Amino acid sequence: MKYAKFVAIAAVLAFCLMVPAVSDAAREVKMSYNGPADAENNAVHLFAENFKKLVEEGTKGEVTVRLFPDSQLGNEEERMELLSKQGMNQPIINVASFAGVAPVFPEIYASAIPFMFNSYEAAHFFFDNSRFWNKSKEEFRKRTGAYLLEAVEEGGFLAFTNNKNEIKSPEDFKGLKFRGMDEGQIILYKSFGASGTPVPWTELYMALKTGVVDGQMNPAMYIKMGSLHEVQKYLTLANIQYSDQFLVVNGDFLDSLTPEQKTAVIEAGKKANALNRQAMAEQDKKDIDYLVEKGMIAYSPTPAEMDAFREAGQPAYVEWLKSKAGEDWLNLALECAKNANEKAK
Structure with missing residues (x-):
């Protein structure tokens, strides 16, 4: 009888010890952006939905993304301030317009000079690997501690x-x-x-x-x-x-991930943006x-x-x-x- 009771208690203790390990393995990050939760009429929400799916698939559920559309976590400047200060407690991912990025990095306005690009392809070259974009990401990281990952396509050219x-x-x-x-x-x-x-x-x-x-x-x-x-x-x-917004990720959060998880988050941004580019090109023509x-x-x-x-x-x-x-x-x-x-x- 005593042996059976000991086995039962041991089993309960083993289960309790296992629960925190499971919950610790899943890291949740909040993602905030402008506009409604309407993928058909809000290209940023389409990006967010695909990004969430790709992050969770790429990390096998070890990192989850919770979406906050309609600026639920604050206006542009409030969200950027929140992202910079949150650290590890409540990590934030933000899709910010020029109004959110420019107060901390006004040089971003240089990417919006009229008639810079003759085509979507040219804009994509510029925001994928130009010296301007690479320097912008480095400087943004130095000033804010956060990562500037993608210029998210949100609509056609003006x-x-x-x-x-x-x-x-x-x-x-x-x-x-x-x-x-x-x-x-x-x-x-x-x-x-x-x-x-x-x-x-x-x-x-x-x-x-x-x-x-x-x-x-x-x-x-x-x-x-x-x-x-x-x-x-x-x-x-x-x-x-070129009509775009910017994917910004809390630095402490991204740096705390395993190399595999970090790569998955960065790649999710690239893949979600590629899907947005395709969708926006088709929608613009329509x-x-x-x-x-x-x-x-x-x-x-x-x-x-x-x-x-x-x-x-x-x-x-x-x-x-x-x-x-x-x-x-x-x-x-x-x-x-x-x-x-x-x-x-």
């Missing part, structure tokens, strides 16, 4: 629209009024001979309909989303700016086709016309950026973008 005339050259802007989201966009319009004025997204449709402004710039998916095709006739696919079907006239500038946009629009924008990103970073970004465009031909 395009110009207007309701007055087809735009094929900078001269076609003269006399037009455009909605500008920020100072940089207004400077860009002025360099073309147009004027720019701030208009909130919620008021943009009526501003275009009533002629408060003649045009605006956004990716095709946003033009479709806002039904702007109803109040805009001309669409110029000038690859103005959205442009939709806008054309609804009556918009789409135009893709020739290489010579793109050079004309670049030559007219970049100098004033770069001059404005110097105080934010620094001349050395700007020059490096432009050089690497030129190399990326040549590789993508």
Whole structure:
């Protein structure tokens, strides 16, 4: 009897000792980002879903990812501060826009110079292995202790629209009024001979309909989303700016993983981004086709016309950026973008 009781107690103790070992093996990390949990209409959520799946598969469940869409862990700056300070207690992964990264690393703005990239392929070359991107990751790590892993593709290139005339050259802007989201966009319009004025997204449709402004710039998916095709006739696919956000991972968390787990997390970011790139390219084409079907006239500038946009629009924008990103970073970004465009031909 005593022997049976001893065996039962030993079995219970053995089970209790095993439980912490199992729970310790599974490491949970929180992942926060902007926008709703809607993979069809929020490319960042599509990325997050694939990243979670790939991390958990790659680590055989030893690392799990818990998703927090809609900025549930705070706004852009709050999440970046949380990521930098959390350490090992509650590790954070963040998908941040320029608004989240720029306060700690303003040089990131150098990657958003207008007309840098002639194609998606060129942008991918730039953000996969250019000297600018590698230097950015190193500098970001030094300043924040966190890892900057991927430039996550979140939509198509920004395009110009207007309701007055087809735009094929900078001269076609003269006399037009455009909605500008920020100072940089207004400077860009002025360099073309147009004027720019701030208009909130919620008021943009009526501003275009009533002629408060003649045009605006956004990716095709946003033009479709806002039904702007109803109040805009001309669409110029000038690859103005590449639409992306940034995958940032808490440094203490990533460094605490085994080499195999760390590699799995990094590779999950690359693979999830590759899936986003494919999805966004397909979606952008569908959205442009939709806008054309609804009556918009789409135009893709020739290489010579793109050079004309670049030559007219970049100098004033770069001059404005110097105080934010620094001349050395700007020059490096432009050089690497030129190399990326040549590789993508």
